[in-house]
Amino acid sequence: MxxxxxxxxxxxxxxxxxxxxxxxxxxxxxxxxxxxxxxxxxxxxxxxxxxxxxxxxxxxxxxxxxxxxxxxxxxxxxxxxxxxxxxxxxxxxxxxxxxxxxxxxxxxxxxxxxxxxxxxxxxxxxxxxxxxxEERLADHKAQCSFRPVTCPNDGCRAKVSVRCMQDHDSACLFKILTCEQNCEKRLLRRDMDRHCVTVCPMRPMKCPFGCDSSFPERNLEQHCSEFLQAHLHKLLKAIHKKGFTDEGLKDHALLLEKHDNDGKLAKSRDIKVRNTSIYR
Incomplete structure (x- = not known):
């Protein structure tokens, strides 16, 4: 000093x-x-x-x-x-x-x-x-762990020492990664959070018809088709709060499912759409 x-x-x-x-x-x-x-x-x-x-x-x-x-x-x-x-x-x-x-x-x-x-x-x-x-210095420079290298990730301009490259690579926003939710899409690390929350077909979601199921977004149609009768029962129970027994509502739901020839009820993913289909 x-x-x-x-x-x-x-x-x-x-x-x-x-x-x-x-x-x-x-x-x-x-x-x-x-x-x-x-x-x-x-x-x-x-x-x-x-x-x-x-x-x-x-x-x-x-x-x-x-x-x-x-x-x-x-x-x-x-x-x-x-x-x-x-x-x-x-x-x-x-x-x-x-x-x-x-x-x-x-x-x-x-x-x-x-x-x-x-x-x-x-x-x-x-x-x-x-x-x-100079000769020995040049030999050392070629293998020195402090020698500067440019990040190989496309778009990144960072220049760090060799010894720090692993740490940089593990946090580099321009690193291309496979989706964390296993949808197989490859994208930049900086876009990962937005992808997982907004468009990833594997993002978790709750059943829109109120059952306790949780599943990847891409399985929504399959879930709605498999649990059609249970969903119809919930809807009918909400619509007809009085005047129907629970067994009567279940029978009505089964009848609606049997008459769903064009599959509109099974394919509907929205409560309003299914509610409209019930009364047509």
Whole structure:
């Protein structure tokens, strides 16, 4: 960590010079290229021993230091951007920064790389290997578990280290999967929930005629056909609340089923449709 009046970023930069990919050491990182603007005054030397080993916590401390020293300007900019009249300007502001290369991606990657190498004390997120010649370095790069690879799933632009690819693949929204409800349809992970709830023929449903059965949606017609008499009995019981015995309603339901020559009652999946068919 930095001492005296030296800035945290200055210390990080000094320690990280010559550490870029292609130098005399392997500098691949596994947490992406998120840029972290660091320009905070270093903590006092008596607090250095209290610094955590987790790189995320270290960066968090840097950010706290930075924001505390720049509170006035951050508050002013935040208030300007988040006001109702300026809300629609945020995207334009970001796009302008990209177009004018105010802080280009390659610069962000360099800063993130240098920062990571100096806060990742246990080399959990970057490769610490060093080699004296380019040939050995090249051999190592070809098999380094921190080497960056692009996600193979069509549509995904994520770039992660080899060691993180399995975790990414298990959560990638562009991964093509077989339906979780076993309808055999293949679709993107990001579309799975909507498919299972709205259109999947295997989504569970309750009988629309009030019996206690539960079955996949694609079996609805079969269920309605198999339990036609039971459904008719329930409908007749609801229609004729008085004046009919339970046995009389069952006989009436059986009679309706026998006269259902064209199968309209058996095929109907809606209470209103079946109710109309009964009185025709």
């Amino acid at each position: 930095a001492r005296g009046g030296e800035t945290a970023l200055g210390r990080v930069g000094a320690m990280g010079r010559g550490a870029r990919w292609g130098g005399d050491e392997c500098a691949r990182a596994s947490i992406g290229s998120a840029a972290v603007p660091i320009c905070a005054t270093a903590r006092a030397s008596d607090q250095e021993n209290e610094m955590p080993e987790d790189p995320f916590e270290i960066v968090s401390i840097f950010m706290d230091d930075f924001s505390s020293t720049k509170r006035n300007i951050i508050g002013h900019v935040s208030g300007w951007l988040m006001s109702d009249s300026r809300e629609d300007k945020i995207d334009d502001f970001v796009q302008e920064m990209e177009m004018t290369r105010f802080w280009p991606l390659e610069r962000r990657e360099v800063i993130a790389e240098v920062l990571l190498k100096n806060v990742d004390l246990k080399t959990k997120y970057h490769c610490p290997e060093k080699y004296e010649n």
